[in-house]
Amino acid sequence: METIGQILRNKRQELGLLLRQVSAYVDIDQAILSKIERNERKPTKEMLGRLAEILKLDRDELLIQFISDKIAYEIVNEDCANKALKVAERKIKYLKSHPVIN
Amino acid sequence: METIGQILRNKRQELGLLLRQVSAYVDIDQAILSKIERNERKPTKEMLGRLAEILKLDRDELLIQFISDKIAYEIVNEDCANKALKVAERKIKYLKSHPVIN
DNA sequence: TTTATATTTGACACATACTGTCAAGTTATA
């Protein structure tokens, strides 16, 4: 099971790119990218878009990895994690069909 | 589809309890409880336990509502919310079967 | 209406967590 960091690092190395090059393209400090690749920090959504571009990854796929990482990390220690996911699914379905006007 | 806040408020009123009484039992300011019931703030886990006690609610059920609320709120605006949930489920399964030693 | 009680609201201080920046450190490679 690959983390976002692993996906990013693998693809970068496949393409023979340096941290310096990718971080310049994404316009972040290379220290940050280094930490992202080792899952020590989380990328922002904007970063994900640029990363997908330069690393020739599917942006949506990357976003899914990103979000699922966040959720999994957040609740993995809960006994009721799976039940909560099911309920969350229903809530999302409901919320999407009953949009809130703000 | 009930939010945590609604569940808490409904049950409190069913039992004929005042904000003041419940908040004293839970040991929080009644302003906070008021906001929790209107989903303006989120309870902590400790609060949930005490709330379940005094309101005669099932603690696990309340926790599930709590976590699912958090997840749903977090990703409801993502197009890929459902896919992300599925992937999160797999990740959690994986993480639980491959515990990390820290 | 007045009075008392219940709830809501907003401002505040405090703590915690997140972000980007930087320089010094380590590792790997030529």
Next chain:
DNA sequence: TATAACTTGACAGTATGTGTCAAATATAAA
């Protein structure tokens, strides 16, 4: 050993969350 690539940790700035409090509003009883 020298150079380039990467990692680490400290730092300041910002944002976000938390509890406290008093004033404002709503509700209900007299």
